[in-house]
Amino acid sequence: MRAFLYSKNIFPLFFLALSAIAVIALSIVMQFLQLQIVHLWVTHLTLELISVFVAISVVAVIFQRKDPDKSSFSNTIVFGFSCIALLDYFHTLSYPGMPNLFTASSPEKAIVFWLFARSIELLTFIAIAFKLKLKGRKLNWLLAAIALSTLIFYINIYHSQLLPPTFDPATGVTDFKTNAEFSFFIGYALLTGLYWYQYTRSHFSQHLYFAAASFAMALCALTLTHYLTTSDFALLLGHLFKIVSAIFIYMAIYWHEIKRPYQLAHIAEQKTDKKELELQTILESMPLGVVRFDQSLKLLYTNSFAKNMSHIFKGSQVDQHLSDVFPAKIASLWQQHCVQALSGKKAEFYYDYIFAENVQVYREIIIVPEINLAGKTDTILCLVIDSSEKEHAKRKELIALRETEKLRRALNEHAIVAYTDIRGIITSVNDKFCQISQYSRQELIGNSHQLINSKYHPRSFFKDMWLSISTGKIWQGEICNKAKDGSLYWVNTTIVPFLNDRGKPEQYIAIRADITERKLAEQEALRLAYYDELTSLPNRRLLKEQLERSINNSEPNTANVHALLLIDLDNFKDVNDSLGHAMGDELLKQVAMRLQHSTYANQTIARLGGDEFVILIANLATSKQEASIKAGDQAEHIRVALSEPYTLENEIVSVTPSIGVTLLDSTVCDAAEFLKQADIAMYQSKARGRNQVTFFDPQLQFALNQRNDILRELIHATDKQELILYYQPIYNQQKAIVGTEALIRWNNSQLGMVPPDQFIPVAEQANHILVIGNWVLHTACQQLQQWASDKQRAHWTIAVNISAKQLQQKDFVDIVTTALTQYQVPPQRLKLEITESMLQEDVDNTIAAMSKLREIGVRFSLDDFGTGYSSLSYLTKLPIDTLKIDRSFVDNMINSKEDTAVVKAILSLAASLKLEVVAEGVETAEQMAFLISAGCQHYQGYLLSKPLPIEQLLLLDS
Numbered sequence: 001m002r003a004f005l006y007s008k009n010i011f012p013l014f015f016l017a018l019s020a021i022a023v024i025a026l027s028i029v030m031q032f033l034q035l036q037i038v039h040l041w042v043t044h045l046t047l048e049l050i051s052v053f054v055a056i057s058v059v060a061v062i063f064q065r066k067d068p069d070k071s072s073f074s075n076t077i078v079f080g081f082s083c084i085a086l087l088d089y090f091h092t093l094s095y096p097g098m099p100n101l102f103t104a105s106s107p108e109k110a111i112v113f114w115l116f117a118r119s120i121e122l123l124t125f126i127a128i129a130f131k132l133k134l135k136g137r138k139l140n141w142l143l144a145a146i147a148l149s150t151l152i153f154y155i156n157i158y159h160s161q162l163l164p165p166t167f168d169p170a171t172g173v174t175d176f177k178t179n180a181e182f183s184f185f186i187g188y189a190l191l192t193g194l195y196w197y198q199y200t201r202s203h204f205s206q207h208l209y210f211a212a213a214s215f216a217m218a219l220c221a222l223t224l225t226h227y228l229t230t231s232d233f234a235l236l237l238g239h240l241f242k243i244v245s246a247i248f249i250y251m252a253i254y255w256h257e258i259k260r261p262y263q264l265a266h267i268a269e270q271k272t273d274k275k276e277l278e279l280q281t282i283l284e285s286m287p288l289g290v291v292r293f294d295q296s297l298k299l300l301y302t303n304s305f306a307k308n309m310s311h312i313f314k315g316s317q318v319d320q321h322l323s324d325v326f327p328a329k330i331a332s333l334w335q336q337h338c339v340q341a342l343s344g345k346k347a348e349f350y351y352d353y354i355f356a357e358n359v360q361v362y363r364e365i366i367i368v369p370e371i372n373l374a375g376k377t378d379t380i381l382c383l384v385i386d387s388s389e390k391e392h393a394k395r396k397e398l399i400a401l402r403e404t405e406k407l408r409r410a411l412n413e414h415a416i417v418a419y420t421d422i423r424g425i426i427t428s429v430n431d432k433f434c435q436i437s438q439y440s441r442q443e444l445i446g447n448s449h450q451l452i453n454s455k456y457h458p459r460s461f462f463k464d465m466w467l468s469i470s471t472g473k474i475w476q477g478e479i480c481n482k483a484k485d486g487s488l489y490w491v492n493t494t495i496v497p498f499l500n501d502r503g504k505p506e507q508y509i510a511i512r513a514d515i516t517e518r519k520l521a522e523q524e525a526l527r528l529a530y531y532d533e534l535t536s537l538p539n540r541r542l543l544k545e546q547l548e549r550s551i552n553n554s555e556p557n558t559a560n561v562h563a564l565l566l567i568d569l570d571n572f573k574d575v576n577d578s579l580g581h582a583m584g585d586e587l588l589k590q591v592a593m594r595l596q597h598s599t600y601a602n603q604t605i606a607r608l609g610g611d612e613f614v615i616l617i618a619n620l621a622t623s624k625q626e627a628s629i630k631a632g633d634q635a636e637h638i639r640v641a642l643s644e645p646y647t648l649e650n651e652i653v654s655v656t657p658s659i660g661v662t663l664l665d666s667t668v669c670d671a672a673e674f675l676k677q678a679d680i681a682m683y684q685s686k687a688r689g690r691n692q693v694t695f696f697d698p699q700l701q702f703a704l705n706q707r708n709d710i711l712r713e714l715i716h717a718t719d720k721q722e723l724i725l726y727y728q729p730i731y732n733q734q735k736a737i738v739g740t741e742a743l744i745r746w747n748n749s750q751l752g753m754v755p756p757d758q759f760i761p762v763a764e765q766a767n768h769i770l771v772i773g774n775w776v777l778h779t780a781c782q783q784l785q786q787w788a789s790d791k792q793r794a795h796w797t798i799a800v801n802i803s804a805k806q807l808q809q810k811d812f813v814d815i816v817t818t819a820l821t822q823y824q825v826p827p828q829r830l831k832l833e834i835t836e837s838m839l840q841e842d843v844d845n846t847i848a849a850m851s852k853l854r855e856i857g858v859r860f861s862l863d864d865f866g867t868g869y870s871s872l873s874y875l876t877k878l879p880i881d882t883l884k885i886d887r888s889f890v891d892n893m894i895n896s897k898e899d900t901a902v903v904k905a906i907l908s909l910a911a912s913l914k915l916e917v918v919a920e921g922v923e924t925a926e927q928m929a930f931l932i933s934a935g936c937q938h939y940q941g942y943l944l945s946k947p948l949p950i951e952q953l954l955l956l957d958s
């Protein structure tokens with residue numbers, strides 16, 4: 001309970017309430033018992049002096065108080081309680097029983113002072129409750145209180161008649177006095193409520209104490225409404241309540257003026273301590289150095305951060321001078337700015353410093369002047385920001401930026417650069433891009449690369465490119481672009497995607513190098529490598545590649561039969577020889593143009609070289625039968641077209657083509673093989689009399705293979721000494737050998753003994769016959785040289801077979817004479833055998849050459865006479881000595897009248913032209929007998945001897 005009362009701070013009221021109840025009860029008892037107090041003036045004096053002392057104490061306390069506000073209610077208390085103290089003192093002095101104070105002491109005189117004191121006290125309570133403030137100095141109000149009290153004193157002493165009567169010696173206190181007390185009671189009761197109300201709102205103890213004081217005064221007034229004489233016990237009680245009230249007033253003033261300020265000061269001190277702690281914590285945890293200097297630049301404070309700042313504050317002590325805190329190099333800088341701050345101006349500066357360890361630190365300093373209460377600056381606060389990390393990062397970034405800038409400049413100097421956004425819209429280009437594309441930067445930015453698309457590349461090219469870069473991969477490739485003027489240029493392009501934080505491209509940079517020159521060179525090289533210079537048609541290499549592509553791309557169930565046409569011009573050599581190479585070239589160009597007009601877009605025309613052209617008709621048909629019809633028709637169309645006369649300058653020239661056709665299907669996979677097939681077919685056309693279209697025959701292929709085998713080996717035959725010369729003797733009617741025919745034999749390590757009718761035609765086609773013929777000529781001459789010293793054989797002749805190509809050599813005469821001279825052979829011993837067929841071409845030159853040789857003595861035989869077209873007109877012009885009756889006539893002359901007639905006719909013709917006759921292929925005695933009877937002088941044949949190696953021939957003769 002006690003704790004509750006104290007805790008709620010209502011002990012004073014509780015105490016008063018109990019006191020009131022006790023006093024009222026005691027009062028009733030005393031009233032009932034009519035108790036009287038004797039020697040009351042002593043008690044009264046004591047009690048009053050206590051309350052006067054309390055009032056004076058209140059004034060004293062208030063008087064000592066330092067009021068920040070001149071119009072404080074302190075003046076109210078000083079004035080009010082000074083009056084109360086003085087009037088209560090006058091009241092005490094004038095109380096009955098006290099010595100006379102100017103006039104005789106009396107109850108009335110004492111009551112007047114009392115009533116004035118209580119009235120002023122009530123007014124003072126009211127003024128305090130309503131916080132009425134009196135302006136002015138406290139001393140003035142003290143003097144005013146003294147003056148007022150003195151005035152009341154004077155009136156009450158000397159002019160008491162002016163005042164209403166308050167005591168009747170007969171009846172005691174007057175009604176005025178009782179009513180006045182009752183009024184006081186009401187006033188104090190109301191004040192008790194008011195103070196209590198204020199207490200409940202503010203919880204200020206001061207209000208509670210005033211409430212208690214008011215309550216005590218209310219009880220005092222109430223008690224005093226019941227006394228009649230100055231010796232009544234109620235009077236004593238009233239004064240006791242008054243003392244209680246005075247004590248509560250003192251407590252209120254004590255609480256307000258002494259205790260509370262101390263409490264507030266204590267709280268403020270606690271707050272200050274807390275704030276200081278907080279400030280200290282903040283300062284210590286701040287990521288910057290905080291340093292304070294006084295006016296003389298002595299160090300006052302450094303926070304932990306500053307203390308740990310390398311090389312500057314480390315080891316610094318409070319009271320150290322600034323010049324001892326910092327290294328000399330920066331101390332002056334600090335000092336200069338600290339002095340500025342001490343003059344009241346905020347200073348900011350920045351420096352970097354390299355320490356012995358080569359560590360560079362960067363500092364930003366802000367110095368703030370601290371203004372004291374007097375408005376002056378006697379300390380400065382320095383905020384030290386360690387910007388080393390930031391600065392190093394900035395410098396690194398700067399270096400990186402410079403590097404980037406250098407790279408960018410280098411890149412711009414050497415490359416064509418464009419930036420695009422994620423959609424491919426150009427966002428930035430360099431000058432080189434503008435130069436090569438011929439578009440301005442404004443025209444390019446905001447556009448896509450579609451602006452420079454040359455349409456050279458298929459859509460799939462760019463689709464693949466986007467697929468690559470949109471997944472964050474770097475793309476590289478060569479692109480053909482179109483400049484503003486329509487010209488094309490080539491760039492080697494690298495597109496690098498820049499990725500965002502999520503790894504997705506957000507920008508692309510395209511770096512390009514102009515490779516137009518290289519591309520043109522490549523194209524030119526390609527053209528030279530794959531195209532014929534004269535006609536601009538694809539050459540053999542390109543044809544071969546396309547042919548292989550056609551073969552490889554053939555798919556089942558498609559038109560996968562292709563046709564290959566090989567065209568060779570007949571007699572083109574004549575045009576070259578007669579009209580010159582320039583005209584020959586012009587002819588080839590016109591042929592190329594006609595071929596282009598005679599073919600379709602998807603067909604490839606190529607020039608293999610010389611007068612050879614090829615047409616590849618890919619995917620002609622699904623069956624060979626259909627393909628052969630279509631290819632035959634087109635080949636015939638071409639043959640007709642090429643056979644039309646050509647106009648070469650002013651010359652009208654006619655050439656015909658020999659065309660070989662072969663059909664390709666997927667069963668054969670070799671382009672070279674197809675070309676060979678077409679070649680064979682073309683040669684077949686030639687063989688068939690030229691100006692023909694011939695399809696490839698597989699049997700021809702076999703022959704060709706054989707031919708190729710022979711040729712491959714034959715080329716090395718002379719070097720490998722595989723050639724042997726056999727000799728078949730020629731007899732006269734007396735069966736004596738008059739000469740021999742040299743017949744070549746070839747014994748090859750791979751092919752065995754190859755008969756001459758197999759390898760001679762091959763050698764002729766390949767022009768190798770010149771080598772072989774020369775060997776035969778020299779071997780025969782060498783043999784004649786040997787025989788020249790052999791009496792038995794010195795008159796023998798050797799007949800050497802000469803091929804057409806040998807005879808057509810311009811230096812053929814020289815070749816023969818050289819051989820004769822080399823072996824010192826009498827020309828008469830050498831016979832050159834030619835055939836009728838050789839005389840079909842270049843007859844005049846042939847005869848001229850023969851004549852020259854004939855003039856020096858070399859003799860000529862006309863072989864196989866009767867089998868070809870023999871014109872008697874030129875037969876007479878030929879410088880020949882011998883006619884050889886072909887073996888086919890000799891074979892059949894016994895059984896065939898026609899052949900008998902031919903043999904007789906030849907013999908008769910030879911006789912009339914005075915030519916010798918040799919019958920060859922004499923195999924039977926019957927044939928021999930018939931020939932002798934018919935007048936033939938010379939015979940050659942198996943009946944007499946087969947061709948023999950020289951050793952056997954010599955045996956034969958011996």
Ligand SMILES: Nc1nc2c(ncn2[C@@H]2O[C@H](COP(=O)(O)O[C@H]3[C@@H](O)[C@H](n4cnc5c(=O)[nH]c(N)nc54)O[C@@H]3COP(=O)(O)O)[C@@H](O)[C@H]2O)c(=O)[nH]1
Pocket residue numbers: 728741742743744755756757760776800801802803863864887920921922923940941942943947
């Ligand atoms: N340009 C050159 N041609 C030459 C050379 N050596 C030969 N040849 C020609 O090769 C053809 C075949 O010659 P070969 O196999 O040697 O046949 C010759 C005789 O062996 C054969 N012959 C002779 N007598 C008979 C016989 O009674 N019966 C028979 N079945 N065959 C016989 O005739 C060939 C000679 O014919 P020909 O030349 O027409 O006199 C052949 O055409 C040779 O010309 C050479 O060095 N160069």
